[in-house]
Amino acid sequence: MNDLPRIGIGIDVHRLAPGRDCMVGGIRFDAPAGPEGHSDGDAVLHAACDAVLGAAGLDDLGTLFSDRDPANRGRPSADFCRATMALLQTRGLRVLSMDCVLETEVPKLKPRRQELRESLATLFEVPADRVNIKGKTGEKVDAIGRGEAMRATVVALLGPR
Numbered sequence: 001m002n003d004l005p006r007i008g009i010g011i012d013v014h015r016l017a018p019g020r021d022c023m024v025g026g027i028r029f030d031a032p033a034g035p036e037g038h039s040d041g042d043a044v045l046h047a048a049c050d051a052v053l054g055a056a057g058l059d060d061l062g063t064l065f066s067d068r069d070p071a072n073r074g075r076p077s078a079d080f081c082r083a084t085m086a087l088l089q090t091r092g093l094r095v096l097s098m099d100c101v102l103e104t105e106v107p108k109l110k111p112r113r114q115e116l117r118e119s120l121a122t123l124f125e126v127p128a129d130r131v132n133i134k135g136k137t138g139e140k141v142d143a144i145g146r147g148e149a150m151r152a153t154v155v156a157l158l159g160p161r
């Protein structure tokens with residue numbers, strides 16, 4: 001049963017606010033605005049956790065870490081990744097590959113793309129050449145195009161450990 005690959009998808013949106021730390025994929029970017037949220041608002045990590053949890057048939061991130069729980073206030077999203085990977089281990093699964101898209105006006109990911117891949121690789125225990133991330137602008141359309149929000153979409157492929 002467990003030897004066939006499993007695919008999962010996660011999507012996460014955060015409103016952008018001036019002066020907030022801009023956390024993307026576990027890395028802090030210099031940007032005029034950053035994601036609002038109960039935790040550090042790292043949309044890429046939240047979507048990545050949801051993709052992994054979904055593929056494993058587990059509850060989603062919002063169920064596991066309620067935004068009403070004061071313990072999760074301001075919490076680094078890397079904590080959620082570690083908890084997700086611990087759950088994955090109990091299921092005898094690991095991440096085989098992951099692909100991420102971040103739609104946002106700021107920050108630009110390209111100059112730090114390799115750093116992002118390495119950060120995601122460390123957090124999800126996968127070689128850096130098996131994880132990818134790309135940034136896209138909102139083409140001036142909707143809330144993302146106006147710079148009011150960012151949206152991350154992540155697919156993850158899992159296999160047996």
Ligand SMILES: [Zn+2]
Nearest residue numbers: 012042043046
């Ligand atoms: Zn989120």
